[in-house]
Amino acid sequence: MKAVNPANNRLIKEYPEHEMAEVKHIINLAQEEYHAWRRVSFVQRAALMKNAAHVLRKNKEKLAFLITQEMGKIIRESRAEVEKCAWVCDYYAENAERFLTAEIIETDAGESYVSFEPLGIVLAVMPWNFPFWQVFRFAAPALMAGNAGLLKHASNVPGCALAIEKIFKEAGFPENIFRTLLIKPNLIPDVIGDRHVQAATLTGSEPAGAAVAALAGREIKKTVLELGGSDPFIVLRDADLDKAVQTAVQARMINAGQSCIAAKRFIVVEDLLPAFKQKMAEKMRALKVGDPQDESTDVGPLARPDLVRDLERQVEKSIEQGARLLLGGKAIEGPGNFYQPTVLTDVKKGMPVYEEETFGPVAAIIPVQDEDEAIAVANDSPFGLGASLWTKNIEKGKTLAREIRAGAVFINGMVKSDPRLPFGGIKKSGYGRELSHYGIKEFVNIKTVWVAE
Structure with missing residues (x-):
């Protein structure tokens, strides 16, 4: 997998791709990690997510340079992108517990409420144009909700993809709760079809969204799509x-x-x-x-x-x-x-x-x-x-x-x-929402609990 500088079309670095056997191993490790992570308190998760924001800000210049080098964004905008990622980490660290607090509903029961519980492993198929922001606006709410994340990033930003995985590790998150898969699109069906992967989110083109939605639909797995716009x-x-x-x-x-x-x-x-x-x-x-x-x-x-x-x-x-x-x-x-x-x-x-x-x-x-x-x-x-x-x-x-x-x-x-407002589209721009309290509830089990008197 090659990273090429679009300002001069020179090769930056070549990265080895994951074979399917290695991908399966990573998925299994993420599943094991998820069983423990889903029981970690919001306070502990929030502390780690705050750490991630700190790591982003501490390394802003280096990360901004990486974005600019791999996909050509002007350096001022790259710095702003890194800072925005730190903001979304802070936002969900500060608000996730409130967003996912059980909702009491008055019924004929002695007690009834709606509980918001994580789904498991969520696959994120992400584009190159905002190589950090698109990922963090998924990852921050997904991890704070107790899910595990797998990232299949665009093939022209492999350095960014690996850097994001490293940020979560440096912040102190469990080793396998967020992993990057350096794979070509032809392996996505196998990842979505894996029994441990519970949902998928994609930001990208209309054809890519249609393909992922069809694959997930065949497996009866939840999807969120943010596609093109005019x-x-x-x-x-x-x-x-x-x-x-x-x-x-x-x-x-x-x-x-x-x-x-x-x-x-x-x-x-x-x-x-x-x-x-x-x-x-x-x-x-x-x-x-x-x-x-x-x-x-x-x-x-x-x-x-x-x-x-x-x-x-x-x-x-x-x-x-x-x-x-x-x-x-x-x-x-x-x-x-x-x-x-x-x-x-x-x-x-x-x-x-x-x-x-x-x-x-x-x-x-x-x-x-x-x-x-x-x-x-x-x-x-x-x-x-x-x-x-x-x-x-x-x-x-x-x-x-x-x-x-x-x-x-x-x-x-x-x-x-x-981060404070829901983001997403209708028609062929996709469905579902990211960000705000709406976004964090896309990848949870909205569970009714009814207790007799």
Whole structure:
């Protein structure tokens, strides 16, 4: 398994893969560990999870460099990702016991209550774009609930995968309660089919999610899926235009546009369209593309060469179908997987940048007549992860938010994940929720206990 630097496509390191016999051994060790771990008190678990937060912060520079080196995120964003992982560890250390306290229900019994108990081993199939955050937002609640975790990470971030396992060990967690499996996708069916593995969670593409859901469904095992997104960024007639444009650029360009919840379709009422296009193109043009380890860089490389080719196809075909190029539109020649910050306007239904998820620095501006058409276009997508809505009329914004089919709507703000709020989507963006008290209850047995008088 190879780690390749996407800024220059040079090999960083090659890692040996686990054979299936070794995978089975790891699963058996995790199962043995789980039987003891599920009985460990919340106080003890919380102390270890606090330790994990400390280990993350203590090693922030080293871990941030690893993220940047393996998948190309600019170093400022990599540091922020490590810090956010520490936050989610602290959050569940401080709140897990309260979230999972038995719920007393008054019935005809002498006593009746709902108990929240761990399931066992949970497999996490995780992507490369937020190689630490995606894992920790699963692992922190899962471990605090008393489960064991197995990580099958993306094959281009093996160093990150092993570093996460090491963090939990250094924090004092039991040796086998969280393990990394360096395996190819073809071994995932065997892992899900193992009798000790009780559930699976996946963050990634729609095809990957469908495959894991089908495998788990065949085994009748619980799944949570967080898949792709083509998030709308809706700018209404009464929006604060300057703030909207500033946030639009940030929301599109985070992680070089490689984020499921990055704004991708900019739906703008025609009254504001000329000014919005001009201001957005100006700000995008000012972004510095380059070495992700350079503190002054705004946009780093894409994680793999095939992602550049996908963007080229989407942009070129959309232009052939009538989209107008305001800025960019080309891969950058030279070493590394760089693509120009790109703005397309006059985008219409049927074009790839309207219909598909664009995973890179490409903004598609879609003109609409009014707010009714804006909501219709926002919902005209197979995805439903997040949405951003811009208006000075907050009450109208809250009313319109109810009409948007998405897992989250941010009014006058950028869509983001927060440990305190549930995160997930609908439609082909997946199902289930991560984070908040909702997330920790995804992988527990919600058990009714009824006691006679």
